[in-house]
Amino acid sequence: MWRTMIGEVRRRIGEELTLAGWVARKRDLGRIIFLLLRDASGVIQVTVKREDNPEVWETASSLGREDVIKVRGHAELSEVSHAGIEFIPREIEVLNRSASPLPFDPTGKVKAELDTRLDYRFFDFRTPRTSSIFKIQTQILRAFREFLLDRGFIEIQPPCIISSASEGGAELFKVPYFEKEAYLAQSPQLYKQMCAISFEKVFTVVPVWRAEKFNRPTHLNEIRQMDVEVAFASDEDVMRLLEEVLVYILEEVRERCRGELEVLGRKYEIPSLPLRRVTYTEAVELLHERGEEMEWGEDFSKPQERLLSSLVEEEAFFIKDWPTVQKPFYVMPHEENPEICHAFDLLYEGLEISSGTQRIHLPELLRRQILAKGLNPKDFEYYINCFAYGAPPHAGWSIGLERLTMTITGMKNIRECCMFPRDRNRLIP
């Protein structure tokens, strides 16, 4: 490339260099102008003296905040400049001017409303806070894939347009597909099963959609799921995999995103393994002891999840052995007690960030469970038939990318952790 990144300048004092970036600040002292030049790697002070070069001086005088410039010159050590170096320009070229006033303060010192920031998301990406969140998200994804690829997992590409609901329950977005009616997938569930029963170990990061109408701080209508499915595995096998993946991600982010976590004022402990396993029944008892009213078989409310987290006194823990009535038809019931099933949730800092199950791999049992849920096996013939030609036992889980990003970055609104959030009201940008 034709330019040197600002982060590298310190190692190239005295050399003729070309920098490029944004004018983050300008201070005009009459005979001297200090420009703060910013690029993705850092900031540097550019010192322009009127007497040195009238042409450069004139250009520098005309600059405003967020103007994009190219600067040729050299760096010198400086005792005055706060970073210990300054850049002496021989030439400044304006690549693009910025309009003024700016939509909001890109340094983040003057706080802007979330809605304004989302409206001008392209500009918000420049603020240290927002850019830190997505640098962390990049490392979350990198660590997730790396961990699984190192263990021989195959990356799969489930389709997004599907012909019918895979799970039922949540509402689907319709997509007229030529002469047919189709839907946006709410989960890659069936597809990852179809892959795992042949490839054995598979993963994907894939967008999914739920047409739910409510607007909550933890809810979006388009999210990305990090999914895993493993053959010849039980729920306990994939719980071990999940806790290892979580710890690996937490370690990698802490190692590689020190600066970003500091910008966000975020510190976290790495949970030690194995994580505690609390059965659903134990969890209900814990809540009953604290006077919470709930029946065995009901799901926990969000406040109950948080209370439970404080009662269990662990940053991260599993709730396992859920009531079969709470879970979809494809979840493997316990052999000795079919009222409970091989399902688990992972709670991290009071938020459910993942859930998973062992699936039913036996066509006959699947048919019985579909009937028991009051559904018609005829509607699931294709699905059932997938397990007819030698399907091994298999299990898997799913992590919501934006939710995991929320807990790792300490954000309170999921919209902070999605580049271009989609909710009932927001479809732009």
Added chain:
Amino acid sequence: MWRTMIGEVRRRIGEELTLAGWVARKRDLGRIIFLLLRDASGVIQVTVKREDNPEVWETASSLGREDVIKVRGHAELSEVSHAGIEFIPREIEVLNRSASPLPFDPTGKVKAELDTRLDYRFFDFRTPRTSSIFKIQTQILRAFREFLLDRGFIEIQPPCIISSASEGGAELFKVPYFEKEAYLAQSPQLYKQMCAISFEKVFTVVPVWRAEKFNRPTHLNEIRQMDVEVAFASDEDVMRLLEEVLVYILEEVRERCRGELEVLGRKYEIPSLPLRRVTYTEAVELLHERGEEMEWGEDFSKPQERLLSSLVEEEAFFIKDWPTVQKPFYVMPHEENPEICHAFDLLYEGLEISSGTQRIHLPELLRRQILAKGLNPKDFEYYINCFAYGAPPHAGWSIGLERLTMTITGMKNIRECCMFPRDRNRLIP
């Protein structure tokens, strides 16, 4: 995990092991049964003697192809068995029975029709040919992301549901979105630009949709794009990046997927860099010399692309400096001759696998080009405004994942390279 992969058995001769997998073949010789057991890592011969253990013998007798079993026992060196080892079972447990007849031959020796294979895709994944294609695709994606992450790129997540067409031209799928009308994105174009003008270097792998009605061997309605966008970069800068990424992917696949390439009977050379750059005008002249009839300004037909590849005599090469009329409004025209623009295609083995451009970062020029295309700048106010607050020059490109997989694996139909293809007629599975 409770089982040992078959690929590891050779290092653990004599130890008590548990294997699990599919019955790939059974030969019953009366007093001895040879089972071929297959898992994701390989195959092994399981030798069952009637005299050794009647119970194991009985289970073994009952087995059919693709039954899923768990086998406890130990491995012995054997001069008779073709791989030099055999497994002596102490216990066989059936995990799932397979229905019979099978949808088609999972060894791939008896060829099945593509449509049948796609109908039973979950089963087709077991054939050596299909499983090799997707193991290679996994490495293509790994290499692509690794190359970019090592160079400081940020992974971005463009939205899939959008409020309006980003490029126009190709048809869009409509998605009724609560009270509004929305569409499935045909390209992450605007979004990667919005990210690059702040993050500088970004990439994504993202599904995109085009509602085109024709059915061609190189065409699908849902594909995955591997996209890159770089700030402070020209078309030539990102062409260099593209050729380096391509060579890195080709090298990594050749290194890591020797066995898979062998299964597919596929060999390829790694092109040497820099790739040849042919201008659009030179390409037209080459075709004219061969008597092809076409006007300057027209696009090349698929046969012309293939002819051009044979005339240029390079496995991979760029066609650059396209006519401005051929490209979207956002492409930067040449300053000295606005009839041509900063756009390029990458042809590899006669197929266009990537195209890219330098974009217009100047709001006023963008407005003029929109008008010149006969479009209304009012419809693009949001887009134009993104470049109003200090947008650096930027450029990018896009590779179709399925197309790249096609060329690397040597497949002739893109449906082979998409796990669950979507075309006008196919929506299942």
